Amino acid sequence: MVVAAFVIPPLMLCVLVALGRYEEHMLGGDPGAPRHASRRRHLRAVPDEPAPAPAPAASSAAERTGRAA
DSSP: OOOHHHHHHHHHHHHHHHHHHHHHHHHOOOOSSOOGTTTTTOOSSSOOOOOOOOOOOOOOOOHTTOOOO
């Protein structure tokens, strides 16, 4: 019973990885992708988008409230 508890989870993990690779092999990659990108995934944590421009900061409390001093 203890052997099954230590053997079955790694076996299931190997089957899961093998099925994932089989699926990628059968479905193929993006035909328009460069050759080097089809073998490995290139993940990015942050998309390539320009940062929004910062809002202009008010220099004094009077400018922030819109009142003259």
